[in-house]
Amino acid sequence: xxxGLIGGIGVAASLVYYQRLAAxxxxxxxxxxxxxxxxxxxxxxxxxxxxxxxxxxxxFARQVEQLKAAGAECAxxxxxxxHFCFDELAARSALPLVSGVxxxxxxxAAQGIRRVGLLGTRVVMRTRLYGQLAKTEAVALDxxxxxxxxxxxxxxxxxxxxxTERAVLFDAGRRMVEDLGAEAIVLAxxxxxxxFDGRDPGYPVIDALNVHVDLLARLATGEITLTEATGAx
Numbered sequence: 001x002x003x004g005l006i007g008g009i010g011v012a013a014s015l016v017y018y019q020r021l022a023a024x025x026x027x028x029x030x031x032x033x034x035x036x037x038x039x040x041x042x043x044x045x046x047x048x049x050x051x052x053x054x055x056x057x058x059x060f061a062r063q064v065e066q067l068k069a070a071g072a073e074c075a076x077x078x079x080x081x082x083h084f085c086f087d088e089l090a091a092r093s094a095l096p097l098v099s100g101v102x103x104x105x106x107x108x109a110a111q112g113i114r115r116v117g118l119l120g121t122r123v124v125m126r127t128r129l130y131g132q133l134a135k136t137e138a139v140a141l142d143x144x145x146x147x148x149x150x151x152x153x154x155x156x157x158x159x160x161x162x163x164t165e166r167a168v169l170f171d172a173g174r175r176m177v178e179d180l181g182a183e184a185i186v187l188a189x190x191x192x193x194x195x196f197d198g199r200d201p202g203y204p205v206i207d208a209l210n211v212h213v214d215l216l217a218r219l220a221t222g223e224i225t226l227t228e229a230t231g232a233x
Contacts, residue, residue: 001033001220004072004095006063008038009079012159013190016209017078024217032220035070037063045153048084048123057088068094074226076100076216080188080208081121081156083130096230098219100212101132104186107211108136113183115139116206117176119169120188122149129188139180141172148172156191170201177203 003021007014014036025032039059047056060082064075076098077083083101090097108116115137118125125140125148141148151168155161161169169192173185184204187196196205219229 004067030221053085117182
């Protein structure tokens with residue numbers, strides 16, 4: 001299965017998707033067919049904050065057309081923040097879309113996790129992952145969502161995380177565990193690996209990017225069908 005990735009939002013997340021997807025397919029003994037279409041993170045941020053779903057979906061739809069022309073058989077958005085217009089894009093997409101949000105609820109439930117804390121964009125935190133968690137309760141630091149969302153945005157644009165930013169994110173996760181009862185913190189922003197990778201914050205962390213990549217790898221190697229991948233919940 002030829003995988004199409006809508007990337008560039010941001011660049012660091014796209015690189016991690018590519019690296020982890022290639023490694024996951026190789027571990028399975030498969031051969032990765034993948035095409036990446038580069039987008040503009042600044043436009044995505046403006047549309048996300050203004051809730052301009054149709055406008056962003058039009059942009060993504062053009063990228064999907066590019067991916068299809070390159071031979072891709074499905075498409076995925078390499079940004080959970082970018083999923084804010086997923087339904088609008090699905091309605092006009094030239095290819096089936098493999099969501100990075102819908103597989104998460106089943107994944108949490110399979111791990112026996114009943115409550116998760118969220119770090120990511122303002123919208124992801126405020127909407128509790130777009131309201132798509134039915135089996136798992138999600139919590140966030142609502143009073144700090146604006147500042148945390150702004151910090152995440154700056155990390156994504158820069159493609160780097162400072163020690164000061166890392167300390168703030170680690171502390172936010174700790175307080176969701178200690179004060180709000182989260183059993184794990186979900187990196188619900190695909191650039192948060194810049195802060196957390198290779199480090200132990202002192203509590204369980206789930207990178208949503210890895211759940212999405214695993215689904216795409218199983219699709220790429222034929223372990224699951226496109227119907228199963230797009231219907232994963």
